[in-house]
Amino acid sequence: xxxxxxxxxxxxxxxxxxxxxxxxxxxxxxxxxxxxxxxxxxxxxxxxxxxxxxxxxxxxxxxxxxxxxxxxxxxxxxxxxxxxxxxxxxxxxxxxxxxxxxxxxxxxxxxxxxxxxxxxxxxxxxxxxxxxxxxxxxxxxxxxxxxxxxxxxxxxxxxxxxxxxxxxxxxx
Amino acid sequence: xxxxxxxxxxxxxxxxxxxxxxxxxxxxxxxxxxxxxxxxxxxxxxxxxxxxxxxxxxxxxxxxxxxxxxxxxxxxxxxxxxxxxxxxxxxxxxxxxxxxxxxxxxxxxxxxxxxxxxxxxxxxxxxxxxxxxxxxxxxxxxxxxxxxxxxxxxxxxxxxxxxxxxxxxxxxxxxxxxx
Numbered sequence: 488x489x490x491x492x493x494x495x496x497x498x499x500x501x502x503x504x505x506x507x508x509x510x511x512x513x514x515x516x517x518x519x520x521x522x523x524x525x526x527x528x529x530x531x532x533x534x535x536x537x538x539x540x541x542x543x544x545x546x547x548x549x550x551x552x553x554x555x556x557x558x559x560x561x562x563x564x565x566x567x568x569x570x571x572x573x574x575x576x577x578x579x580x581x582x583x584x585x586x587x588x589x590x591x592x593x594x595x596x597x598x599x600x601x602x603x604x605x606x607x608x609x610x611x612x613x614x615x616x617x618x619x620x621x622x623x624x625x626x627x628x629x630x631x632x633x634x635x636x637x638x639x640x641x642x643x644x645x646x647x648x649x650x651x652x653x654x655x656x657x658x659x
Numbered sequence: 660x661x662x663x664x665x666x667x668x669x670x671x672x673x674x675x676x677x678x679x680x681x682x683x684x685x686x687x688x689x690x691x692x693x694x695x696x697x698x699x700x701x702x703x704x705x706x707x708x709x710x711x712x713x714x715x716x717x718x719x720x721x722x723x724x725x726x727x728x729x730x731x732x733x734x735x736x737x738x739x740x741x742x743x744x745x746x747x748x749x750x751x752x753x754x755x756x757x758x759x760x761x762x763x764x765x766x767x768x769x770x771x772x773x774x775x776x777x778x779x780x781x782x783x784x785x786x787x788x789x790x791x792x793x794x795x796x797x798x799x800x801x802x803x804x805x806x807x808x809x810x811x812x813x814x815x816x817x818x819x820x821x822x823x824x825x826x827x828x829x830x831x832x833x834x835x836x837x838x
Contacts, residue, residue, distance in 0.1 A: 537793075537795035538796055540688065540689065550760065550786075551796070554786060554790055558790065577694065578694055579694055579695070579790065579791060579792070579793040580691065580694055580793045580795065581692040581694040582692070583691050607668070607672075611665055611668055611669075614665060615665050
């Protein structure tokens, strides 16, 4: 009985303590305004850590990410806007540093490649379908016997037909 | 005729995509582009490592084609390349150090013990110049031409292969440039 109570107490203690573990990576920055604080939170999620490549700088504990957060904070408090700060980082670390790279000759394919492929696909489907239906139409037209003209083909067919009926008569 | 193209196009696209993906095999994704390539050295004013009174600015990196080596005592790969840097310096290659996010006494001790391949060292304990250069880890080695422009950047250890294949030819080429 004593044992169960002891374990319950330990579990309760662990439960109480867990929330404090989750906040390991919060820098203590103060901001001039609520907008700056909001911009800081957004920017640190949009900038990518160059060292640990699949983390944003808000999420990373790498020294370079700490430096970048510090710079983002400093620039915001100096009154720089979002785009200026992103350009500042791109100047130093390249297009890689943002999760939404700017459109330029190097990133053009990245941004528009998928759309170009979709467009190509649609165009080929259109061509394919049109090609098929126009072919059907042409077959259809040929199927209708041309009664008004006495073409050589028409004559041929009549000849064949008559020979066929003649053969049948002969067989009988 | 156009019908044939309809069947060939997906094949071409697949082969093209395959080719693009194939060229990416073996590429090291941790090596990033050099945003500062062919730009002048960013402006800075930082003390020298051993002689703390001496202030160094970007103007002191002009005149010769030099190697700028980013190093720190906390960086194991810097230890790995150090002996080769000493050997290069003994051959007369001008190397300037950027002591990055380090502690002064530790760094001086390191140079005394392992030899000093550097003409001088820029002491950058907060990594300010490092940040402006886009340094995201040490060691890194830059080639700066005689006019103070960044012409090459290598992330990682400098060794004989890199020197013979890349750095030496580039240095020779840059030294012969006049404007």
